[in-house]
Amino acid sequence: MDEVVPTYGKAWTALRPALSEKILAAVSSLGFENTTPVQESTIPAFLQNSDVVVEAATGSGKTLAFIIPVLELLHRNKVRLAHNEIGAVIISPTRELARQISAVLNEMIRLSGLDYKAHLVVGGSTSATNTADELSQLKELGPDILVGTPGRLEDILCGRLKRGKKTKSGMITAAGGVRGRAIVSALKLETLVLDEADRLLDMGFEASLTAILSVLPKQRRTGLFSATMSEGLSQLVRAGLRNPVRVQVQVQSQDDTGVIASERRIPSTLKVEFLVCPPDRKLAQILRFIQNSGTAQKYIVYFSTCAAVDYFFKLLRRLLRPMAAIVPGGKQALKNERQRLRQWFDVDYPISVHSLHGQMVQRKRQGTYDAFSGMAKGEAGVLLCTDVASRGLDIPDVDCVIQWDSPTDPKTFAHRCGRTARAGRSGSALVFINPGSEETYVDFLALRKIPMSAAAYLWQGADGSITTKAPVGETTIDEISEVSSDADSSNEPEAEDVEKGEHKKKKNRRRGMLCRGYQEDPHSDGLIEMIQGIAASDREIYERGKLAFVSFVQSYLKHEAMYIFRAKELPIIEVGKGFGLLHLPSMPELRGRPLGKFKRYQIDTDTIPYLDSKREERRLSKLKETQKAAAADRATIHQNGSAEEEKREEVLTTKKGPKNNEAWASAREARELAKERKLKRIKRKDAKASAEEERLLQEINDPEMRKMLAKDPLLAKRMLYGRDKSLRDMIAKTTESKQRQQQSNNSKLSLGQIIEEAHKKKYDDSSSEDEEDWEALSNKQMRKNVRGRTNGAKRKRFSFNPGFSDEEDS
Numbered sequence: 001m002d003e004v005v006p007t008y009g010k011a012w013t014a015l016r017p018a019l020s021e022k023i024l025a026a027v028s029s030l031g032f033e034n035t036t037p038v039q040e041s042t043i044p045a046f047l048q049n050s051d052v053v054v055e056a057a058t059g060s061g062k063t064l065a066f067i068i069p070v071l072e073l074l075h076r077n078k079v080r081l082a083h084n085e086i087g088a089v090i091i092s093p094t095r096e097l098a099r100q101i102s103a104v105l106n107e108m109i110r111l112s113g114l115d116y117k118a119h120l121v122v123g124g125s126t127s128a129t130n131t132a133d134e135l136s137q138l139k140e141l142g143p144d145i146l147v148g149t150p151g152r153l154e155d156i157l158c159g160r161l162k163r164g165k166k167t168k169s170g171m172i173t174a175a176g177g178v179r180g181r182a183i184v185s186a187l188k189l190e191t192l193v194l195d196e197a198d199r200l201l202d203m204g205f206e207a208s209l210t211a212i213l214s215v216l217p218k219q220r221r222t223g224l225f226s227a228t229m230s231e232g233l234s235q236l237v238r239a240g241l242r243n244p245v246r247v248q249v250q251v252q253s254q255d256d257t258g259v260i261a262s263e264r265r266i267p268s269t270l271k272v273e274f275l276v277c278p279p280d281r282k283l284a285q286i287l288r289f290i291q292n293s294g295t296a297q298k299y300i301v302y303f304s305t306c307a308a309v310d311y312f313f314k315l316l317r318r319l320l321r322p323m324a325a326i327v328p329g330g331k332q333a334l335k336n337e338r339q340r341l342r343q344w345f346d347v348d349y350p351i352s353v354h355s356l357h358g359q360m361v362q363r364k365r366q367g368t369y370d371a372f373s374g375m376a377k378g379e380a381g382v383l384l385c386t387d388v389a390s391r392g393l394d395i396p397d398v399d400c401v402i403q404w405d406s407p408t409d410p411k412t413f414a415h416r417c418g419r420t421a422r423a424g425r426s427g428s429a430l431v432f433i434n435p436g437s438e439e440t441y442v443d444f445l446a447l448r449k450i451p452m453s454a455a456a457y458l459w460q461g462a463d464g465s466i467t468t469k470a471p472v473g474e475t476t477i478d479e480i481s482e483v484s485s486d487a488d489s490s491n492e493p494e495a496e497d498v499e500k501g502e503h504k505k506k507k508n509r510r511r512g513m514l515c516r517g518y519q520e521d522p523h524s525d526g527l528i529e530m531i532q533g534i535a536a537s538d539r540e541i542y543e544r545g546k547l548a549f550v551s552f553v554q555s556y557l558k559h560e561a562m563y564i565f566r567a568k569e570l571p572i573i574e575v576g577k578g579f580g581l582l583h584l585p586s587m588p589e590l591r592g593r594p595l596g597k598f599k600r601y602q603i604d605t606d607t608i609p610y611l612d613s614k615r616e617e618r619r620l621s622k623l624k625e626t627q628k629a630a631a632a633d634r635a636t637i638h639q640n641g642s643a644e645e646e647k648r649e650e651v652l653t654t655k656k657g658p659k660n661n662e663a664w665a666s667a668r669e670a671r672e673l674a675k676e677r678k679l680k681r682i683k684r685k686d687a688k689a690s691a692e693e694e695r696l697l698q699e700i701n702d703p704e705m706r707k708m709l710a711k712d713p714l715l716a717k718r719m720l721y722g723r724d725k726s727l728r729d730m731i732a733k734t735t736e737s738k739q740r741q742q743q744s745n746n747s748k749l750s751l752g753q754i755i756e757e758a759h760k761k762k763y764d765d766s767s768s769e770d771e772e773d774w775e776a777l778s779n780k781q782m783r784k785n786v787r788g789r790t791n792g793a794k795r796k797r798f799s800f801n802p803g804f805s806d807e808e809d810s
């Protein structure tokens with residue numbers, strides 16, 4: 001890994017207003033000779049009585065950009081704080097991030113020798129006694145700066161404590177503060193910082209944040225920091241900003257000749273790749289990817305749900321580090337399993353596996369984080385986690401970030417990738433994309449200034465070596481893409497097919513063919529069979545696999561970019577196979593999908609044991625009881641012998657419903673009649689839909705857009721009269737306003753840009769993404785909200801380019 005740290009930007013001593021000697025001494029002890037661009041631009045603004053809204057790429061040094069002003073302002077203004085008073089609050093959305101900020105802050109205080117105390121307040125205590133201890137610690141310490149998560153900060157600043165001990169005098173909080181009364185006073189608060197502000201200003205934290213803001217003095221400095229700061233004015237107003245200076249640090253990539261090629265929202269040292277690959281190939285690809293890297297590296301793998309993290313943690317531990325405790329059958333079985341595994345994964349260094357998600361108990365969560373962060377250089381490890389670890393975490397030396405599935409919130413994509421390539425170091429990220437509509441995600445992210453390149457599909461040779469060259473006779477990824485684009489070009493249904501309702505069947509067949517095109521990787525299939533074998537011998541893995549699959553499908557349905565991640569196009573059979581399932585669990589969300597095509601693993605699942613003998617004993621005795629009760633039920637039915645009960649029994653035993661005793665011929669007639677009626681219904685529905693589609697297409701007055709929507713009936717349907725009516729309205733509006741713009745600059749917009757605009761409007765909760773609008777609206781709102789302060793929003797823009805810093809003050 002490249003060890004270059006960013007030394008671009010001014011020297012610390014060149015900042016104006018100048019930093020105090022003690023702070024300069026502290027940064028110099030940290031070994032940071034110069035500021036980073038975001039520090040260079042933010043620190044002076046924050047020190048000059050301005051609120052700041054800061055957007056800069058991940059790993060660009062935002063933490064010091066707010067910690068230094070927080071300390072400097074307290075020191076410079078010689079703020080005298082009583083024991084129960086605080087001078088600054090720093091809020092973060094996750095406990096791990098709050099802990100990290102608190103560590104940096106305490107280090108700065110220690111190195112500077114400033115006489116301030118910082119204290120971390122995060123949730124996660126498992127008992128009232130722990131809470132009591134934490135709060136009495138807080139009262140004893142009398143901190144000047146609080147760092148924490150919204151919920152626990154609300155407890156402390158607003159006295160919203162629920163757990164407590166009852167005393168004779170009434171309801172007393174765990175630490176002795178009466179409920180409803182704050183434990184510390186924020187009357188002299190100078191600075192408020194919201195790190196990962198766009199996340200904090202999401203609806204999820206709204207209640208706590210509003211409560212906290214309501215007890216803080218209005219005359220304060222506020223800083224909002226994030227790598228993906230949304231421009232939504234309502235958010236800024238909600239955070240109570242006055243007169244904000246906006247700092248945007250943009251990354252520019254250069255070509256070989258040094259010419260600036262493009263702007264990007266991710267560090268220039270970060271290489272992001274995507275791999276179009278059927279879902280049942282992902283695990284094999286990850287193993288091949290790790291093996292192919294050749295050296296011991298540190299990976300983070302993101303999943304969208306906690307259940308998926310739990311499952312793959314158990315599974316990967318068994319695949320990467322099979323040990324006696326997790327492999328049933330004694331020493332010989334362990335030896336055999338290790339031997340067998342070498343077919344799919346063969347590296348000569350140990351790899352540790354860790355897991356982290358929001359549903360883990362805090363102690364375990366902290367333990368995992370510390371273990372993974374504290375790994376020595378040159379050790380190999382994989383951290384499996386959810387988005388709880390996507391923002392802000394500065395884990396040293398992460399070489400690669402892999403995304404098993406794309407995040408439901410597209411902004412999270414940049415944050416996930418940003419766990420590598422921090423502070424000028426290089427790093428890579430890989431995201432898996434299902435063949436089909438998901439491929440549009442690449443363009444979608446490109447429009448959001450996250451450029452990606454295609455990764456090569458990795459194959460495994462007979463000798464176990466990894467190669468990008470497909471074995472002879474097997475379909476290559478390029479050929480598959482060709483099939484894919486061919487399929488797309490022939491996407492327009494024949495009129496005759498539509499009439500017969502056949503076009504949907506044809507489309508499904510084409511989709512099936514696409515996925516089948518990848519199936520010529522027997523080695524990868526062998527891995528899935530081995531995983532199924534593991535699940536068939538370990539009940540915990542079998543059950544966790546089902547839970548992981550169900551949670552994955554549910555999260556897929558909640559995707560924000562649902563016109564790219566189309567639930568109906570999710571290749572469910574391959575997804576199930578990719579999770580190593582023995583059978584597909586029934587879910588209401590999958591009603592109507594051809595689940596019967598899933599090749600069921602031949603086993604009576606009741607016989608799969610837990611490896612933990614006590615747990616297995618409990619399960620078996622429970623199973624016996626259930627079987628006994630079912631047998632008793634059946635005996636009662638037989639004894640009563642009534643016709644109705646017999647029918648019920650028949651339903652119970654066949655699970656297919658009562659027998660049809662009708663004559664075969666009349667049943668066939670009835671079936672044919674029903675089919676005929678169904679065809680007529682489909683024809684009527686399709687005719688109505690086409691007429692409506694035609695009518696609505698006329699409403700869109702951009703000819704280019706009309707042409708493109710007409711090409712993709714599914715997209716047109718979704719946008720024009722499907723679930724996304726609001727998106728349709730947005731498109732109409734965007735088209736109109738963009739047409740006006742177009743008249744002035746005479747440039748044509750692509751469909752992608754129009755969708756992107758509409759999408760932004762719909763999901764970013766912003767009144768206007770337009771920069772001038774932002775300023776105008778900002779002024780208007782500020783005037784409304786802060787009497788007597790109507791100076792308007794100043795704005796600053798900086799270029800973020802190693803060795804080159806370009807400042808442009810408006």
Ligand SMILES: Nc1ncnc2c1ncn2[C@@H]1O[C@H](COP(=O)(O)OP(=O)(O)OP(=O)(O)O)[C@@H](O)[C@H]1O
Nearest residue numbers: 032034035036058059060061062063227392394423
């Ligand atoms: N002036 C500097 N010179 C060199 N390294 C620095 C400097 N300032 C910060 N760093 C280092 O850069 C790394 C990333 O910093 P930080 O965690 O503040 O990034 P960030 O912008 O907050 O990232 P994210 O958006 O992911 O939260 C840290 O390891 C930090 O020590």
